[in-house]
Every structure is written in structure tokens, then in C-alpha cells.
Amino acid sequence: HNILHEGNHDMADTLDTSHFWMPFTANRQYKSRPRLLAAASGMYYTTDDGRRILDGTAGLWCVNAGHCHPKITAAIQQQAATMDFAPTFQMGHPKVFEAATALARMAPEGLNRVFFCNDGSESVDTALKIALAYHRVRGDGLRTRLIGRERGYHGVGFGGIAVGGIAGNRKHFGPAVPGVDHLRHPLDIARNAYSRGLPKHGAELADEFEQRLLALHDPATVAALIVEPIQGSTGVILPPKGYLQKLRAICDKYGILLIFDEVITGFGRLGAAFAADHFGVVPDMITCAKGLTNAAVPMGAVIVRQDIHDAFMQAAPEDTIEFFHGYTYTGHPLASAACVATLEVYREEGLFDRAAAMAPYFEEAAHSLKGLPYVKDIRNLGLVCGIELEGVPGKPTARAYDVFQKCFWDKGVLIRTTGDIIALSPPLIIDKLQVDQLFAAIAEVLKTQQ
Numbered sequence: 277h278n279i280l281h282e283g284n285h286d287m288a289d290t291l292d293t294s295h296f297w298m299p300f301t302a303n304r305q306y307k308s309r310p311r312l313l314a315a316a317s318g319m320y321y322t323t324d325d326g327r328r329i330l331d332g333t334a335g336l337w338c339v340n341a342g343h344c345h346p347k348i349t350a351a352i353q354q355q356a357a358t359m360d361f362a363p364t365f366q367m368g369h370p371k372v373f374e375a376a377t378a379l380a381r382m383a384p385e386g387l388n389r390v391f392f393c394n395d396g397s398e399s400v401d402t403a404l405k406i407a408l409a410y411h412r413v414r415g416d417g418l419r420t421r422l423i424g425r426e427r428g429y430h431g432v433g434f435g436g437i438a439v440g441g442i443a444g445n446r447k448h449f450g451p452a453v454p455g456v457d458h459l460r461h462p463l464d465i466a467r468n469a470y471s472r473g474l475p476k477h478g479a480e481l482a483d484e485f486e487q488r489l490l491a492l493h494d495p496a497t498v499a500a501l502i503v504e505p506i507q508g509s510t511g512v513i514l515p516p517k518g519y520l521q522k523l524r525a526i527c528d529k530y531g532i533l534l535i536f537d538e539v540i541t542g543f544g545r546l547g548a549a550f551a552a553d554h555f556g557v558v559p560d561m562i563t564c565a566k567g568l569t570n571a572a573v574p575m576g577a578v579i580v581r582q583d584i585h586d587a588f589m590q591a592a593p594e595d596t597i598e599f600f601h602g603y604t605y606t607g608h609p610l611a612s613a614a615c616v617a618t619l620e621v622y623r624e625e626g627l628f629d630r631a632a633a634m635a636p637y638f639e640e641a642a643h644s645l646k647g648l649p650y651v652k653d654i655r656n657l658g659l660v661c662g663i664e665l666e667g668v669p670g671k672p673t674a675r676a677y678d679v680f681q682k683c684f685w686d687k688g689v690l691i692r693t694t695g696d697i698i699a700l701s702p703p704l705i706i707d708k709l710q711v712d713q714l715f716a717a718i719a720e721v722l723k724t725q726q
């Protein structure tokens with residue numbers, strides 16, 4: 277039912293949109309016809325003019341339990357009325373310790389020390405700093421190099437853009453952090469088009485990591501390799517079978533820390549708590565955010581292997597600060613309350629199992645788009661899927677943007693696009709009818725593409 281008043285009808289016409297400099301947005305294009313979301317519940321947004329929009333992207337890959345979950349809302353409301361803020365520098369409050377304990381219990385075995393921050397970008401920068409400092413406190417301070425991958429997205433902090441592999445995010449900002457190198461990304465449509473689940477070909481790309489280490493860098497100078505188990509933001513690039521296992525083995529061989537950036541893949545996206553669980557490859561640190569609080573309050577975290585944490589404790593006298601890092605809002609009470617409630621919701625409602633159970637149906641629906649105009653690849657795992665389109669010649673991104681617009685305005689479906697790739701990642705509560713609606717909308721729009 278429509279909870280908005282008739283009077284809101286003209287909001288898009290009367291709203292002054294000039295002052296908000298919008299992030300990762302074509303500001304002038306957007307402001308010429310604003311798309312406004314005004315309310316949300318479960319699988320749906322409601323626009324300012326009262327239309328219901330099926331959320332095919334869980335906001336921005338983050339609202340895993342569905343919008344405005346009553347238990348999470350209540351926890352935040354109660355915390356806001358009880359204690360708005362408390363520092364966590366030389367102080368504490370119960371909720372942040374509860375949140376860390378709950379997260380450690382959900383994480384792969386051995387990863388049980390938690391550093392909180394406010395979002396994915398901060399979790400990446402925090403993890404990179406832990407990696408550098410860890411080697412140093414152990415007397416291995418030559419390990420200063422960081423390695424990422426082409427088409428990796430690790431947020432927008434200086435550390436994150438340095439290890440990230442998206443030219444647009446880097447080129448205006450100089451050499452953010454020196455001594456960084458990148459591996460190739462494993463997307464190979466020529467060999468792996470329309471793969472369901474993990475692609476067959478490409479595990480050998482992981483061997484290139486070792487060759488690079490030996491040919492270009494002394495491996496003893498490398499602190500950490502950071503990878504997204506699935507590269508989400510650049511269009512759902514899946515790891516070929518055996519690839520992550522190889523990266524793990526090479527890191528072990530040379531004493532390099534392996535960081536999984538699970539900002540997208542964490543909290544049930546693949547039908548397990550973390551991609552690490554799904555793939556059976558345990559990194560040394562996991563960065564996470566988004567689904568950590570169901571996105572209701574910003575929060576990020578780095579989950580760290582206990583002995584990495586303990587190395588800091590052993591290196592400094594007991595009455596000194598062991599790690600010079602932290603944020604005013606580390607473990608903010610509202611975020612901590614949202615985190616505790618969210619992790620409970622995931623468990624109580626069995627949402628990770630639900631995602632795993634829905635994944636085969638989602639896969640069938642996704643691959644039913646094969647053969648439609650301009651579709652050149654479809655790839656999926658868990659409740660994530662990428663549909664790569666043939667671009668309009670000379671106008672990269674135009675085709676996908678047009679599909680996105682038509683899905684929103686004509687079909688009442690929110691999808692996400694990156695380049696000419698559609699990326700879908702619905703809340704884990706999606707049902708079969710909604711899966712049908714999502715892919716039917718995209719199919720109908722694709723059929724009208726000129």
C-alpha cells in the first residue's frame with residue numbers, strides 16, 4: 277500500500293538538487309531527471325511519487341536481510357535513545373564487544389579478532405595498515421609492497437585506490453601509495469562465456485603471481501595480496517576453479533598475507549557466511565562492511581587471524597598503545613547495536629541457507645536471458661549475477677544505462693550497471709516470483725534495444 281501522500285507527487289520538480297555533489301554519479305544527467313527513493317520495506321523501495329520498485333541490488337549490495345527489518349530498526353531506535361555515542365579510545369561500551377564476539381563467531385575458524393571502522397573503504401585501508409605494521413612488529417619491516425588486481429575495487433581511500441585496479445578511480449589522484457603491483461583479472465569470456473558457477477579455465481593466472489614475485493619483486497619485500505573473492509563492482513568476475521587455492525598456496529610459500537575483501541561477498545551473498553567458507557579458502561584477514569549492519573547504520577570491520585593480533589600484543593609493553601590506528605566512530609553504539617541485531621537476524625531466519633537454496637533457481641532465471649539482443653555473457657554464483665552486454669559502438673556504458681533507466685521507469689525494477697554489465701544482487705529474502713519479475717523486466721527491456 278502507498279504510505280506516501282499525494283502531495284509528494286511533485287517532489288522531483290520542487291526539490292533543489294543543486295547543492296548535493298553526488299558520488300559516482302553523472303550529476304548533470306541525473307539532475308535532469310532525478311530518480312528519488314522515499315521509503316523502503318522488505319524487497320521494495322517506494323519512489324517519491326508512490327511507485328513500488330523491486331530492489332534487484334539490495335541497495336548497493338548491502339541490504340541482505342531486506343529493507344527496514346523490524347528487529348534491526350528497533351535495536352537502532354533503542355540504542356539511539358539509550359546512549360547516542362561513547363568513545364572506544366581507552367573506553368568502551370558493551371555493544372561493541374558483543375558485536376565483535378558475534379562477528380568472530382560467524383567468521384572462519386581462526387579469524388577471531390575484530391577491528392571496527394565505518395565502511396568498506398576504511399576496512400581496506402585498515403587491513404593494509406595492519407599488514408604493513410604486522411610485518412614490522414615482527415622485525416620483518418622490508419615487507420612494504422602491496423599487491424592487488426586489475427579491475428579490483430577496494431573502495432576509495434588512498435590505500436584502496438592504490439591496490440584497486442580501476443583506472444578511472446586512480447588517474448586523477450597521482451601514485452596514491454608507492455610500491456604497489458597488480459595481477460591480471462581472471463575474466464576470460466572467450467573461454468568461459470555463460471559459465472554457471474565457477475569458470476573452468478584460468479586457474480593458471482594465479483601462477484603469474486608467483487612468476488611476478490620472482491621476476492620483478494623479491495617475494496620477501498611483499499606484505500600482502502588483497503583480492504575480492506568475486507570481483508563485484510567491475511561486473512561480477514568469478515575466480516576460475518582452483519584459482520583462489522593457488523593464491524593461498526603462493527602466499528603461504530612466501531610469507532605473504534592474503535586479504536579477502538568480502539565487502540560484497542560477506543554475509544550470505546554466496547549462500548555461506550563468507551566467500552572464504554564457500555570456497556574453502558581461508559585468508560589471513562577479511563574486510564567487510566555493507567551487510568554487516570544490513571546497511572542500516574554505516575559500519576565496516578577487519579576480521580583478523582588471532583596470531584596476527586597477538587603479534588602486536590607481544591611487541592609492545594602492556595601500558596602502551598599497540599596499534600596507532602582508529603576512528604572516532606570505531607564501534608559507534610548505533611552501528612554496534614545494528615550489527616548485533618543483524619547477525620542475529622541472519623541466524624534466526626536462516627538467510628544464508630535461504631540464499632543457497634534459491635541460488636539454482638536464480639541461476640536458471642539468469643541464464644534464460646541467453647540469446648536476447650546484445651547479451652554476450654552471463655555469469656553467476658549464489659545470489660549474484662552479471663549480464664554483460666554488447667556496448668553501443670563508440671558510446672561505452674550507454675546501452676546498460678538505457679536498460680537501467682527503462683527498468684526503473686517502465687518496469688519498477690532497480691538494477692545496477694557498471695560499464696555495459698548489469699550486476700544483480702537482490703536481498704537474500706527474494707522469493708521465486710520476485711526472481712521471475714526481475715529477469716522478466718530485464719528481458720523485456722533488452723528485447724526493445726535498438
Ligand code: PLP
Nearest residue numbers: 395396397429430431537539540
Ligand atoms: N571493497 C569492495 C569489494 C567493495 O565492493 C566496496 C564497495 O562496493 C568497497 C570495498 C568500498 O566500500 P564503501 O563504499 O563502504 O567504502
